[in-house]
Amino acid sequence: MVAADSGAAILNDRFEPLEIVAAVATLVEPPYREASLCLAEPIFASVEKGYLLVVHELELCQKLLKEAKADVVHLDVSLGGISIEELSVVGISKLRVSSKARGQVLKILPKIRKIAADIKRVYGIEVLALGKESVPVRVAELTSGAHAILYSMEKAVKENTKLRLGLPVKCQPKFLDDGVALESLIPAEQDVVGYAKDDKGILRKVQTSEMLNPCARGFRLLEITPSL
Numbered sequence: 001m002v003a004a005d006s007g008a009a010i011l012n013d014r015f016e017p018l019e020i021v022a023a024v025a026t027l028v029e030p031p032y033r034e035a036s037l038c039l040a041e042p043i044f045a046s047v048e049k050g051y052l053l054v055v056h057e058l059e060l061c062q063k064l065l066k067e068a069k070a071d072v073v074h075l076d077v078s079l080g081g082i083s084i085e086e087l088s089v090v091g092i093s094k095l096r097v098s099s100k101a102r103g104q105v106l107k108i109l110p111k112i113r114k115i116a117a118d119i120k121r122v123y124g125i126e127v128l129a130l131g132k133e134s135v136p137v138r139v140a141e142l143t144s145g146a147h148a149i150l151y152s153m154e155k156a157v158k159e160n161t162k163l164r165l166g167l168p169v170k171c172q173p174k175f176l177d178d179g180v181a182l183e184s185l186i187p188a189e190q191d192v193v194g195y196a197k198d199d200k201g202i203l204r205k206v207q208t209s210e211m212l213n214p215c216a217r218g219f220r221l222l223e224i225t226p227s228l
Contacts, residue, residue, distance in 0.1 A: 001028050002064055003074040003136035004057035008148030009047060011164040015215040017047045021148035021165070025060035027068040028136035033191050035143050039064050040196070042151040051104035058115045058127065065123050073119060075112070076140070077105065078131025084116035085127070135192070138184065141168045142194025146182040149173060149222065153202045156224045165222045166213060172220060173210065175203060 004025040009017035023043050026035035039060050045053060054077055061073050075084065082091075092105055116127035130137060145168040156163045167173065167182070174181040179197040184190065206224050213219040 001136045002070040003140040005076045005140035006053045007144035009166045011166045019044045022144045024144040025064040026140045040147040055111045073127040074130045074134040077129040079129035081130045142182045146180045146194040146196035153206045162225045
């Protein structure tokens with residue numbers, strides 16, 4: 001299965017998210033615990049336009065499918081698992097979602113339907129709007145979070161500034177010799193994890209402090225400071 005997500009956010013002094021840091025597309029194979037292949041990009045996109053990232057996530061899935069074979073694509077849009085190709089303006093109006101969510105989906109509908117149709121035509125597989133119900137999407141979320149840690153560290157070193165990074169829900173980072181692992185803390189997901197390899201040796205250039213986000217229960221954050 002191929003799935004995508006954007007994850008982790010730079011926080012301000014009031015612990016509010018400002019910029020979404022990373023986007024990834026992942027190939028997740030049985031037993032569906034981690035990504036066997038991924039495409040990751042730093043994006044540092046405004047959270048106010050976060051819904052637009054769904055288009056970019058699906059484009060990353062399309063790129064990954066050039067390198068990997070999959071049976072289905074899971075998109076981080078929680079619409080009950082409906083095929084993106086089957087979505088319509090009338091159908092969206094009948095969904096039990098908030099008016100805000102409905103409006104956001106309508107704005108990106110033409111683009112995601114076109115990409116989904118292209119994926120179906122070229123690869124013969126469906127793009128399903130499963131959202132957080134999907135385990136592969138959870139793997140993508142953790143993988144994007146792991147990459148976001150490294151991208152944020154690189155930004156902190158480059159700008160010589162301290163950054164506060166909000167991590168995805170219910171997860172905990174582990175720093176390895178060659179990269180970062182982000183492990184799920186959700187019951188029955190203890191072995192679900194996202195990885196990011198530190199090819200640039202950025203881990204040696206920063207200091208980190210992990211803590212709970214005091215304004216968002218269930219979330220942790222990292223304070224990242226360049227080493228002297």
